[in-house]
Amino acid sequence: MKTRQIRRALRALVSPAVTTRFPDTAAPRPGGFRGLPVFDEAGCVGCAACAAVCPAAAIRVSDPRPQTGPRKHRPVRVIRLAYDACHFCGRCEEKCITGRGIRLTAAFDLALLDRGLAVQTVEKELVACETCGRHLGTRAHLRWVADRLGGLSHAHPALIRIGLEWEDTPPSAAEGRIGREDLFRTLCIRCLRRVRLLEGWGPKGPRP
Numbered sequence: 765m766k767t768r769q770i771r772r773a774l775r776a777l778v779s780p781a782v783t784t785r786f787p788d789t790a791a792p793r794p795g796g797f798r799g800l801p802v803f804d805e806a807g808c809v810g811c812a813a814c815a816a817v818c819p820a821a822a823i824r825v826s827d828p829r830p831q832t833g834p835r836k837h838r839p840v841r842v843i844r845l846a847y848d849a850c851h852f853c854g855r856c857e858e859k860c861i862t863g864r865g866i867r868l869t870a871a872f873d874l875a876l877l878d879r880g881l882a883v884q885t886v887e888k889e890l891v892a893c894e895t896c897g898r899h900l901g902t903r904a905h906l907r908w909v910a911d912r913l914g915g916l917s918h919a920h921p922a923l924i925r926i927g928l929e930w931e932d933t934p935p936s937a938a939e940g941r942i943g944r945e946d947l948f949r950t951l952c953i954r955c956l957r958r959v960r961l962l963e964g965w966g967p968k969g970p971r972p
């Protein structure tokens with residue numbers, strides 16, 4: 765018994781190591797390895813699809829409250845990824861509408877003493893309805909939609925304006941005074957419907 769153990773110990777002494785040299789040298793990762801998700805600011809349009817599909821709620825979206833009246837600052841959407849909550853499932857990368865807004869890297873050595881450092885954010889300007897202040901989406905997302913639709917985007921006034929990079933006109937009319945002259949403003953779907961009903965049926969609306 766003892767002889768066998770000594771023989772094994774001697775063999776182990778001259779055999780190559782079976783453990784890796786981590787952390788000095790990272791072990792090679794297999795193809796398809798899913799590590800730290802990282803946003804690509806340029807590839808992201810701020811649509812929030814990744815937050816909608818994240819099963820761990822590791823990606824969250826915060827939009828400011830809609831504002832009516834003159835605005836000093838353009839509203840901004842903040843998308844926040846807290847990777848200490850991430851499961852590394854890859855759904856965000858798989859469902860990203862541009863295919864390049866977020867990707868899972870090979871980074872896996874992610875331990876931190878301060879969880880506040882495990883956060884990445886992307887900020888994208890929101891487009892607000894010029895009349896009621898509701899958000900239509902981010903400017904980059906609407907431009908992406910307009911590009912994909914091509915000529916079909918001309919069916920929607922807000923997409924025409926965004927596609928042609930027209931500046932928003934400052935909000936002037938109160939929501940209750942919306943009129944046909946507002947048809948080519950940047951309007952949310954609710955205000956656009958009101959203008960179209962006014963245009964088609966007059967101030968009294970459709971007959972019963």
Ligand code: SF4
Pocket residue numbers: 801817818819820821822823845849850851852853854855856857
């Ligand atoms: S990899 Fe999965 S859990 Fe992690 S952020 Fe993406 S969707 Fe969420």
Ligand code: SF4
Pocket residue numbers: 807808809810811812813814815843859860861862863864865866
């Ligand atoms: S473009 Fe991709 S990464 Fe950016 S918010 Fe949309 S789904 Fe997320």
